[in-house]
Amino acid sequence: MLILLLLLAGLPTYAQEAVHGGPVRALAVAADGTLASAGFDQAMILWEAGGGRPRAVVRWDGGAVNALAALPGGGFASSGEDGRIALWPAVPGLEPLRVLEGHGGPVAALAVRGGLLASASWDGTARVWDLGGGPVRVLEGHQGNVNAVVFRGDGLLASAGFDGTLRLWPGQGVSLTLAEFGLPLNALVALPGDVLAVGGADGLLRLVGPGGGVREVRAGARPIVAIAAAPDGRHLAVAGLGGSVTLWEAASLRLVHTLEGPGLPVWSVAYAPDGASLWTGGTDRRVRRWDATTGRPMGPIETESTEAPPAGLHPQGARVFRACSACHALTPAAGPMAGPHLHGLFGRRMGAVPGYAYSERLARGDITWTRETVADLFTRGPDEVTPGTRMPIQTVGNAEDLGALLDFLEMATR
Structure with a gap:
């Protein structure tokens, strides 16, 4: 059947963007620069490194795809509305290599460190999965949806959720409340020195030190829904429901650039491995590429093919x-x-x-x-x-x- 994910039909060939069939909820970048994007159209698209052409489109998940993470060896993990986590090779087929099941609600975020994968779910738990097939750790302690997980530099898992708490999990299912802000927290990334950057419903970007000390700056008037750290940890990209993305110097919390989008919510952001560029995705269904140094749009993500069509074809x-x-x-x-x-x-x-x-x-x-x-x-x-x-x-x-x-x-x- 001719059901095509029309990534670019009807767009100018010089557009610095590519299009999903619905809002783009998640982005992840592999070490070789391959970009994965996913969202409400239930599709995960892999884009070739550098050229930005679609390499594969995967439609396996049973609902919206909310979370992506790059895996060791070049593959990706995807998960979302149906609560299942799919592990995909670098060249995906119709079915995943492995499916991790156990969550009783949608998965909102994924994080990988070495042979471990962590997931945050709206069933009120976070889980740590051994990619080698070992036992699963079920982490209970949040009151309500768990929206974000990340591994700190010291290897400890951190989580943030609707209950406004930022928690650490030192082991054996025990959690430590590192900070509590009294409002829903949506996004979380790790920085050097075991610092955590967290964003939530009040539009404040907060940096939480290993001892619980907090520095903060207002990133916007609307809720923060996504944060990405540059590979060297020196800069942060913060996306929110207001439609713009702000770039910050982590050490000073100085605003460096504001990336002006279409004025619609931006749900996802990810840096390239070299930190020179980043991608954003949101409600307008587009994946956009930006110069991280200048804050200007780059492109094209998808270039017009120079190959002539087969003889006799339109x-x-x-x-x-x-x-x-x-x-x-x-x-x-x-x-x-x-x-x-x-x-x-x-x-x-x-x-x-x-x-x-x-x-x-x-x-x-x-x-x-x-x-x-x-x-x-x-x-x-x-x-x-x-x-x-x-x-x-x-x-x-x-x-x-x-x-x-x-x-x-x-x-x-x-």
Whole structure:
């Protein structure tokens, strides 16, 4: 079925951004620079290091993906609304390498240190998982949602939650309240010297020392929902519901830059391994790249392909389909991808590709794909054409682009 995560359709090719099918809730960067982004469209997208082209799109989670973390060896962990944690290799297939289960509510944050993975959940617990298969530590003590976890430099796990407490977990399930602020805390990162940076509902950025001492500065009038530390720990990026991202010098809490976005909530931020650039994602569905030194937008994240389309195929349609190729192959010979292959699309019933794990709604097979039904899908959107599907909401609003895409598919999928 032609359900495509239209990452860039309808955007200028010079845009310094890329698009999800819903708000971007989480970002993570591997040591080689590979960026992972995820969000409310239930998709995790891996972007090639440097060039920023989509390398893979994974649609496995049973709800919104709220949290990502880079794993040792180049893979990623993802989790979210359904409470399961999926461990993915650097080159993901249709299924994760391993699934960690036990949380009774959505997972809000993940953190990795060596062979350990920590998770924060709205079931009121944090958990520490041994990636080698050892026992799981269940950490209870917060009153309400646990929103953030991080490993300090000394190896101790720290957590923050809706109850306004910042806690340390020295072992054996015992927690120490390092600080208490009386309002929900949403974001947490570790800095050198066992300092923790925490942000919450009052818009204040707080640095909490190993002994509990607090320094603070107002980062904005709206709640802070994400914080990232530069690799050397010298700078912080703070994102909030007000729509802008502020960059701070950690030692002095001096404001360095303000990154002006679209005025919509920014849910996620992550630095590149070299600290020279950072990415942001939020409610406008876009992943944006910025110069961390100047505070200016960089780009393009996705560049226009210089390859000519195959002979005889519609060039404009090939350009539109380029955004779809991260999910769908044109031939059955391609390896596993997030979506089924499109060979023989026209005249095929929905949910008919053998061996592909369709959702219950699409497996009904009550639509036959024709030029008219594919056009209807991208005009009204999958939420209208196939209500109940888990697929992201997207349309192709430009009639010329839609016609070109259909012309391309009619030839390329024969």
